[in-house]
Amino acid sequence: MALQNKILLLNYKGYLREVFNRSFASNSRALYKSARNESLRITEIEDGREPERSVDGTRIRSLKEMPGPSAISNLIEFFCRDGFSRIHEIQIEHSKKYGKIFKSRFGPQLVVSIAGRDLVAEVLRAEGVAPQRGNMESWQEYRDLRGRSTGLISAEGEDWLKMRSVLRQLIMRPKDVAQFSDDVNGVIVDLIKRVDTLRSQQPDGQTVLNINDLFFKYAMEGMAAILYEDRLGCLENKIPQKSQDYIAALHLMFSSFKMTMYAGAIPKWLRPIIPRPWKEFCSSWDGLFSFSQVHVDKRLAEIKDQVARGEAVKGGLLTHMLVTQEMNLEEIYANMTEMLLAGVDTTSFTLSWATYLLARNPDVQEQIYEEITTTLGHGTIPTADDVPRLPLIRGLVKETLRLFPVLPGNGRVTQDDLVVAGYFIPKGTQLALCHYSTSMDEENFPGAKDFCPERWIRKDATDRVDNFGSIPFGYGIRSCIGRRLAELEMHLALTQLIQRYRIGVCPFTDEVKAKTHGLLCPAAPINLHFIERRA
Numbered sequence: 341m342a343l344q345n346k347i348l349l350l351n352y353k354g355y356l357r358e359v360f361n362r363s364f365a366s367n368s369r370a371l372y373k374s375a376r377n378e379s380l381r382i383t384e385i386e387d388g389r390e391p392e393r394s395v396d397g398t399r400i401r402s403l404k405e406m407p408g409p410s411a412i413s414n415l416i417e418f419f420c421r422d423g424f425s426r427i428h429e430i431q432i433e434h435s436k437k438y439g440k441i442f443k444s445r446f447g448p449q450l451v452v453s454i455a456g457r458d459l460v461a462e463v464l465r466a467e468g469v470a471p472q473r474g475n476m477e478s479w480q481e482y483r484d485l486r487g488r489s490t491g492l493i494s495a496e497g498e499d500w501l502k503m504r505s506v507l508r509q510l511i512m513r514p515k516d517v518a519q520f521s522d523d524v525n526g527v528i529v530d531l532i533k534r535v536d537t538l539r540s541q542q543p544d545g546q547t548v549l550n551i552n553d554l555f556f557k558y559a560m561e562g563m564a565a566i567l568y569e570d571r572l573g574c575l576e577n578k579i580p581q582k583s584q585d586y587i588a589a590l591h592l593m594f595s596s597f598k599m600t601m602y603a604g605a606i607p608k609w610l611r612p613i614i615p616r617p618w619k620e621f622c623s624s625w626d627g628l629f630s631f632s633q634v635h636v637d638k639r640l641a642e643i644k645d646q647v648a649r650g651e652a653v654k655g656g657l658l659t660h661m662l663v664t665q666e667m668n669l670e671e672i673y674a675n676m677t678e679m680l681l682a683g684v685d686t687t688s689f690t691l692s693w694a695t696y697l698l699a700r701n702p703d704v705q706e707q708i709y710e711e712i713t714t715t716l717g718h719g720t721i722p723t724a725d726d727v728p729r730l731p732l733i734r735g736l737v738k739e740t741l742r743l744f745p746v747l748p749g750n751g752r753v754t755q756d757d758l759v760v761a762g763y764f765i766p767k768g769t770q771l772a773l774c775h776y777s778t779s780m781d782e783e784n785f786p787g788a789k790d791f792c793p794e795r796w797i798r799k800d801a802t803d804r805v806d807n808f809g810s811i812p813f814g815y816g817i818r819s820c821i822g823r824r825l826a827e828l829e830m831h832l833a834l835t836q837l838i839q840r841y842r843i844g845v846c847p848f849t850d851e852v853k854a855k856t857h858g859l860l861c862p863a864a865p866i867n868l869h870f871i872e873r874r875a
């Protein structure tokens with residue numbers, strides 16, 4: 341574990357706070373474009389119906405007038421036609437039928453879906469200082485039950501602001517995560533060894549079966565190296581028992597994802613009758629928390645020993661958090677747990693899709709290989725500093741996430757009254773941002789079904805290829821805190837895999853469709869050929 345380069349900066353707490361205050365002051369100026377806008381004349385109708393409103397004489401429509409599927413057709417779609425696995429496709433179907441903004445009802449919950457790029461931009465650009473993604477009651481309830489803290493995903497308001505301000509200074513800027521290059525490259529050495537072992541176990545000496553299993557272990561090992569400053573041995577032939585237990589807890593968490601989401605939706609009085617979802621929800625969280633706690637406590641004990649021996653304390657992210665105590669121990673446990681949870685499947689599915697797309701598009705793969713060899717020569721191990729010189733590797737990750745956004749949709753609860761596309765949306769409404777459908781919209785991405793990493797390459801400094809049609813990490817103040825870490829893990833791993841192997845389709849794998857299972861994941865195992873380029 342290469343920790344020596346990561347010198348702790350203990351004396352910049354004041355600076356961090358100042359930067360934080362300044363940045364939040366400017367963000368708070370971008371408050372929701374609310375219905376209280378001066379140009380907006382609101383005439384409340386006093387008989388209790390929804391108010392009728394107008395902007396500059398144009399009538400603002402109420403939610404009642406918004407189109408959308410009926411509650412009954414939603415029920416059939418989701419419960420009889422397995423709509424939960426097709427949420428991404430349903431976004432497209434509904435936006436074609438009802439337009440770029442439509443409403444749906446799930447039992448008592450009304451959801452307004454935003455399926456237009458510019459409307460998504462409008463909503464996100466106008467966010468307040470502490471946006472809320474959705475109802476996290478069940479997560480909060482578990483934490484209250486066990487006396488645990490919330491982490492960044494589950495926290496809201498002041499608690500969230502405080503934790504976000506600590507973490508954003510540590511892992512959000514490319515230069516901050518560049519220091520993890522050596523750790524990630526250490527894990528990639530094991531990834532390549534594992535690819536070779538798996539290939540050698542197959543009769544053709546080339547096939548790796550179920551590539552996602554491999555990338556799951558890579559992502560877990562990478563996250564542990566970064567978050568815990570420790571290795572788990574997930575890419576070894578024999579995985580240590582403790583890591584196996586954790587993988588099982590993580591799988592339980594992911595496989596019961598739907599259940600965990602609905603555990604909160606199932607009314608409490610129903611729990612004695614249907615106890616399983618809530619029990620599973622709690623026991624998988626127990627497993628995840630206790631695993632994180634073991635690693636955090638281990639590092640804490642090492643630090644105490646170092647201090648007792650009068651040695652300088654050096655280390656990475658966890659060491660920094662433990663030494664500076666900007667978060668208390670419970671908050672550190674919670675954030676380590678939630679970041680590991682958020683950082684494994686997301687990265688591993690994206691790597692699976694990226695290699696799958698490379699295998700099916702050999703010309704694109706060769707073009708990227710050319711870029712790598714021209715830029716780095718043969719066999720050079722890339723670091724974070726090399727990535728800006730590999731625009732096609734960056735384009736590969738962006739294009740993969742456009743075609744297969746791990747989170748096909750995202751949520752926001754409006755914190756003020758809003759007018760979007762001429763509709764009045766009251767404060768407290770759940771919005772669903774339909775990222776999959778905007779990613780696949782021809783207006784936003786011509787040839788939207790094609791795999792074209794090149795579309796992300798800037799022609800000149802003024803060319804802006806980023807667009808709200810594809811924002812796989814979200815946008816703004818509540819966007820993915822692990823984005824730079826995930827990108828580092830993916831850019832470095834893909835560069836080294838392409839450097840070393842020609843990745844090809846395998847006769848056992850036909851076209852693999854995506855399904856929504858909490859995240860957008862492959863509906864069938866992806867098997868690929870890894871043909872050594874030297875051969």
Ligand code: HEM
Binds near residue numbers: 492817
């Ligand atoms: C391909 C990889 C990943 C993708 C596509 C992804 C995507 C996302 C998205 C869409 C959000 C919601 C953003 C929003 O609401 O605007 C999110 C939040 C989050 N992600 Fe990631 N993520 C990835 C990897 C990671 C990794 C590696 C970590 C670990 C550090 C991580 C930690 C988090 C956390 C803690 C949040 C909650 C942030 C907050 O509420 O303040 N993610 N991610």
